[in-house]
Amino acid sequence: MTAILEGRNIVKTFTTRRGGQKHEVRAVGDVTVAADRGEIVGLVGESGCGKTTFSRILIGIETASSGTVLHDGKPVATKADWKALRRDVQYVFQDPYTSLCPTMRIGEALAEPLLVHGIGDKSERAERVREALSLVGLQGFIADRLPSQLSGGQRQRVSLARALMIRPRVLICDEIVSGLDVSVQAQVLTLLTELQASLGLSLIFISHDLRVIRYLCDRVVVMYRGEIVEQGPVERVFGAPESDYTRGLLAAIPDHSRRGEPRLGLRPAGHEGARLA
Amino acid sequence: MSADPALRFEHVTIAFPGAEGPLKVVNDVSFAVGSGQCLVIVGESGSGKSMACQALLGIVPAPGAVSGQGIFWEGRDLLKSSARDWMKVRGAEIAMVFQDPAAALNPLMPVGRQIVDVVRAHRSVTRAEAERRAIEVLNQVGFPEPERRMRAYPIELSGGLRQRVAIALALACGPKLIVADEATTNLDVSIQAQIIGLLRSLKEELGISIVFVTHDLGLAPEIGDEVLVMYAGHAVERGPVREVLDRPSHPYTIGLLNSAPTLESSRAHPLKPIPGQVPALDEIGAGAPFRSRCPVVVSGRCDSAKPDWTACGGGHFVACHRFAQDGIGGVQ
Ligand SMILES: Nc1ncnc2c1ncn2[C@@H]1O[C@H](COP(=O)(O)OP(=O)(O)OP(=O)(O)O)[C@@H](O)[C@H]1O
Ligand SMILES: Nc1ncnc2c1ncn2[C@@H]1O[C@H](COP(=O)(O)OP(=O)(O)OP(=O)(O)O)[C@@H](O)[C@H]1O
Ligand SMILES: [Mg+2]
Ligand SMILES: [Mg+2]
Numbered sequence: 001m002t003a004i005l006e007g008r009n010i011v012k013t014f015t016t017r018r019g020g021q022k023h024e025v026r027a028v029g030d031v032t033v034a035a036d037r038g039e040i041v042g043l044v045g046e047s048g049c050g051k052t053t054f055s056r057i058l059i060g061i062e063t064a065s066s067g068t069v070l071h072d073g074k075p076v077a078t079k080a081d082w083k084a085l086r087r088d089v090q091y092v093f094q095d096p097y098t099s100l101c102p103t104m105r106i107g108e109a110l111a112e113p114l115l116v117h118g119i120g121d122k123s124e125r126a127e128r129v130r131e132a133l134s135l136v137g138l139q140g141f142i143a144d145r146l147p148s149q150l151s152g153g154q155r156q157r158v159s160l161a162r163a164l165m166i167r168p169r170v171l172i173c174d175e176i177v178s179g180l181d182v183s184v185q186a187q188v189l190t191l192l193t194e195l196q197a198s199l200g201l202s203l204i205f206i207s208h209d210l211r212v213i214r215y216l217c218d219r220v221v222v223m224y225r226g227e228i229v230e231q232g233p234v235e236r237v238f239g240a241p242e243s244d245y246t247r248g249l250l251a252a253i254p255d256h257s258r259r260g261e262p263r264l265g266l267r268p269a270g271h272e273g274a275r276l277a
Numbered sequence: 278m279s280a281d282p283a284l285r286f287e288h289v290t291i292a293f294p295g296a297e298g299p300l301k302v303v304n305d306v307s308f309a310v311g312s313g314q315c316l317v318i319v320g321e322s323g324s325g326k327s328m329a330c331q332a333l334l335g336i337v338p339a340p341g342a343v344s345g346q347g348i349f350w351e352g353r354d355l356l357k358s359s360a361r362d363w364m365k366v367r368g369a370e371i372a373m374v375f376q377d378p379a380a381a382l383n384p385l386m387p388v389g390r391q392i393v394d395v396v397r398a399h400r401s402v403t404r405a406e407a408e409r410r411a412i413e414v415l416n417q418v419g420f421p422e423p424e425r426r427m428r429a430y431p432i433e434l435s436g437g438l439r440q441r442v443a444i445a446l447a448l449a450c451g452p453k454l455i456v457a458d459e460a461t462t463n464l465d466v467s468i469q470a471q472i473i474g475l476l477r478s479l480k481e482e483l484g485i486s487i488v489f490v491t492h493d494l495g496l497a498p499e500i501g502d503e504v505l506v507m508y509a510g511h512a513v514e515r516g517p518v519r520e521v522l523d524r525p526s527h528p529y530t531i532g533l534l535n536s537a538p539t540l541e542s543s544r545a546h547p548l549k550p551i552p553g554q555v556p557a558l559d560e561i562g563a564g565a566p567f568r569s570r571c572p573v574v575v576s577g578r579c580d581s582a583k584p585d586w587t588a589c590g591g592g593h594f595v596a597c598h599r600f601a602q603d604g605i606g607g608v609q
Contacts (some may be wrong), residue, residue, distance in 0.1 A: 018428045046465040047437025048421075094436045094463065095379055137554055148338070149293075152459065153322030178462045179376070181322045182491050186536040186548035193544065203462065208437075208465045209493075209536040215548065219601045228471075235543075237315035253540060254495030 002073035003034035004202050005089060005170050007058050010067035012050070027053040029226040030067075030253070035170060038200040040192075042213040042234070044249070045223035051206045054223075055172050058204070059091050090163035094174040094206075100147040106133075106158055107143030114163045117214055132161040136186050151181045160188065162176055163256060164195075170202045189216055210253050215240050222246050281352070282309035283486045284333075284454060289345035291328050291337055297451045300558045302328050302341070302508040304566075310454075310503075317497045317518065319533070319595050320507030321555060326490045327340040327376055329507075330456045333488065334373050350454070369399045372452035374460040376490075378443040382431045388442045389415070389427025399450045411483045419471045423497065430503040431551060431561050444472060448479075455479070458490045473500050494537050509555055509566040510598040513581075516593030526595040528608050529567045543544055573599045 012028040019222055028050040035041045043051045056062040058069055059272045071085045095100040095101050096119045100109055110129045120128060136157035149157055156179050163171060171192075172207055177185045189212065195201040207213050215222055221231040223244065229241045241247045287310050292299035294425040303325040307605055310316045331337045333348060335355060347354040350371065355363060375381045376592050392411035396402065402410070418441040431439055440463050447455060455476070461469045477500060479485040489500055497504055497518050504521045506514040506529065514527040525531045532551035542548065544559035553570040565571070575598040578584075587593040587601045599607045 014433070016429070017431060023425075047463075047468055047519075048435040052435060064417060095377075098379055134554075135278070139554060139557055141557060151323040151327060157322075175463055179322075179459060179492065181320065181533065182494065182537040183533055183551040184322050186550035188539075189538075189548060190550060206470075208463065209538075210466070211542060214540075215538050215542045215544060249466060252470060252494060254466070254469075254499065 003035050004068065005058060005204070006032070006034035006070040006073075007054060007064075008028065008032050008034075008068045008070060010054060010069075010070055011055055011065045012053050012057060012062065013065045016161075020167055027224055028057070031223070031226070031228055032270040033221050033231075034070075035202040037126075037169070037202055037218065038196055039134075040196060040203040040205060040217045042205045042210070042217035043204060044210060044213055044220060045229075046210075049223045050226040051223060052174055055091070055174060055204060055206060058172060059086060059089050059092070068150070081236065083145070087166070088168055089170040089172065090166070091172045092159050092163045092174065092176050094176075100155060100162075103146055104146075105143065105151070106145050106147070109147075109158070110162050110165055115217070119166065125167075128165065132165055133158075135164065135191055136161045137184055152259040153184060156180060156186070157188070167199065168201070170204070172204045172206075174206045175208065177207065177212055192216065202272060209248060210238075222249070278306070279581050282314075283351055284290045284310040285347070285349040285414045286329070287349065289329070289332060289343065289348060290404040291325065291339050291341055291343050297559050298576060299342075302510050302558065303332070303343070306507070306510075306512045308503075308512070308515065310486045310488060312453075312486055313484040314502045315476070315480055315500050316410075317501035317504045318488065318490045318507060319492065319494060319497065319504060321509065321529070321533075322492075323509075324507040324554065325510045326507055327458055330373060330458045330488065330490060333454075333456050334367050334371060335360070339365055339483075366538055368395065368452075369450050370452055371456065371575055372450065373456040374444050374458060376458040378436075378439045378460070378463075379431070381443045381446060382439060383425075384431050387430055388434070389423070392427075392442075392446055394448050396448055410449060411445070414444070414448045417448065417475055418442075418445045419468050420445065436469060437465060441468070441472075442463060452485070454486045454488070456488045459492065460489075461491070461496065462493075465473035469496075470499075473504040474597040477502060482569075494522065494534065506533070509561060510558060511566045512596065514568065514593075514595045514597075516589070520589075520591050520593040524589065524593070524605065526589050526593070526600050526605055526608055527567070527597050528571045528573055528599070531608065532570075565596075575599050575602055578602075 001090050010028055010031045014025045016023050031054055040178045052054055076085055105127050105172045114125050129143055133142055138157055217234050220234050220237050222229050224245050233269055288307050288535040290301055290305055290306050291303035292301050306503055332343050337343055349354050389411050393407040396410050412423045421440045444460055461472050480487055501518045504518045506511055508529045514530050525534050535551050536548055556569050565579040565584050568574050578598040584596040584598045586596050589595055
């Protein structure tokens with residue numbers, strides 16, 4: 001089976017200049033991740049390990065230093081290829097504050113992708129907007145608000161609703177549920193599994209919350225300093241982790257059902273981040 | 278005097294003008310935090326947690342209006358303070374870590390300079406001293422190689438690194454009250470544990486008070502002394518963290534705890550979100566705020582009167598007609 005979206009041997013090096021000195025940061029070093037149709041792939045790893053950078057390369061917001069993005073098994077090379085990819089693949093950003101236009105009412109922001117792709121007439125679009133809001137647990141009156149008039153979690157859900165408007169085949173979600181209360185979070189996770197089952201939606205799902213990853217994902221990829229240290233079906237990786245790094249991550253999960261016992265295996269901080277090239 | 282809590286938030290209401298009268302995004306909410314204590318606020322998305330935090334700093338966005346009996350900080354009523362006085366308190370005595378690190382950071386300035394500027398705005402120190410302080414706080418929050426990387430611009434940092442800079446910014450002036458609005462949300466578990474450890478030592482060793490907003494119920498026992506549960510602008514349950522987590526007594530809190538994923542969750546046992554949707558604020562009216570989704574409504578009471586606080590024992594209180602009538606058996 002060909003993967004619907006794949007990043008193959010992706011490398012990304014950032015170069016920054018400070019006072020004449022040049023620094024190179026290797027944010028992603030030779031990472032290959034593929035999502036099949038209807039598959040949910042989790043991407044985990046400590047802060048700064050390259051999850052966001054890798055996922056942005058998959059939709060071309062960032063260009064790889066080397067490596068290839070494949071869409072339905074074919075390398076994405078031309079402008080037209082990227083355009084076709086963006087019709088299929090939607091991205092929900094880690095930071096919902098900067099991804100919504102501050103002067104556009106939520107209803108317009110949601111209808112915009114439909115307009116761009118020439119879908120529906122005015123009343124059909126309004127109907128689709130209401131539908132999308134209700135899918136993410138928001139009421140219709142939210143459509144008349146500006147982004148600044150919403151709470152953090154409400155904005156996050158609007159970003160998700162917007163990404164779903166044109167019914168993508170693949171959704172890339174960067175840390176989209178950690179800002180939601182657990183009931184709304186459960187509602188969003190349920191929605192995503194329903195879309196996977198009914199439409200064969202594929203997901204690349206980045207999260208620091210391993211409880212959520214375990215619940216939602218079919219397969220999980222564990223990254224450390226720009227590289228993959230372990231990957232496999234969630235039951236296997238969570239049940240019998242092969243790398244010490246994964247074991248450490250699992251032991252550090254906070255859990256309200258764990259009575260006051262301290263979390264185990266916390267590594268001293270300060271090691272994180274990309275490797276300096 | 279010393280028995281008095283450092284912070285008292287008394288019957289505070291925050292309202293925005295709406296088409297059919299004011300929308301109370303925070304509705305008659307009270308809480309108190311002693312020195313060296315931490316209050317954890319949890320609750321539904323949109324329930325007014327961030328608004329309450331902003332009220333503590335006097336930065337509720339217009340046209341929102343704050344009213345009530347007062348917001349007392351070390352005996353002074355901040356609601357009655359002039360904008361100038363409040364500005365002196367803000368940043369120096371009370372500092373906030375915003376839910377949105379992007380809003381706290383200037384995209385056009387290296388992150389280290391932003392901390393240096395804050396330190397120099399509140400303390401008369403030399404640039405070199407302010408720089409040392411910046412490196413010190415960046416080290417405390419686990420920001421790697423601060424001497425070098427403090428020269429990075431926000432865009433050059435990952436989400437978690439930006440969040441750590443935002444926390445360092447709040448700590449820079451040595452505040453006595455830290456308001457952390459989902460400050461650890463985007464952090465991986467080890468950095469999160471480090472920040473929690475840091476906040477804990479600040480409160481235990483320096484007597485700093487903390488208001489900590491989170492969606493992660495697993496964090497509440499690690500940092501909090503007391504917890505306040507909010508729903509649709511209302512405080513619905515409060516008490517010592519362990520009491521509330523072990524004996525949740527409001528139907529909303531019970532629903533919330535039941536929908537949290539745990540280490541054992543899997544799709545074979547689907548998560549159970551609370552059925553239904555949060556009502557619009559102008560639909561709540563006089564009744565219990567949770568009644569439209571509540572499985573144990575008391576007919577004739579919940580739709581007409583707001584429940585008062587009922588004591589559950591051990592300093593634990595719940596605002597629920599069913600609990601008041603039938604006790605814990607009625608809500609479970
Ligand atoms: N534009 C840039 N210029 C220089 N360095 C960058 C840039 N963007 C990212 N980096 C660096 O690349 C590394 C990987 O960042 P990335 O945002 O992909 O991490 P992440 O895994 O998403 O982390 P988080 O969980 O904190 O969001 C980090 O060290 C970051 O500082
Ligand atoms: N300018 C505004 N005008 C009208 N309503 C507003 C405005 N700003 C925020 N609100 C509403 O106020 C309510 C409280 O918002 P607040 O940001 O305090 O929620 P929150 O509890 O922090 O939620 P979250 O967990 O999603 O961050 C929300 O329902 C929001 O829609
Ligand atoms: Mg990221
Ligand atoms: Mg908030």
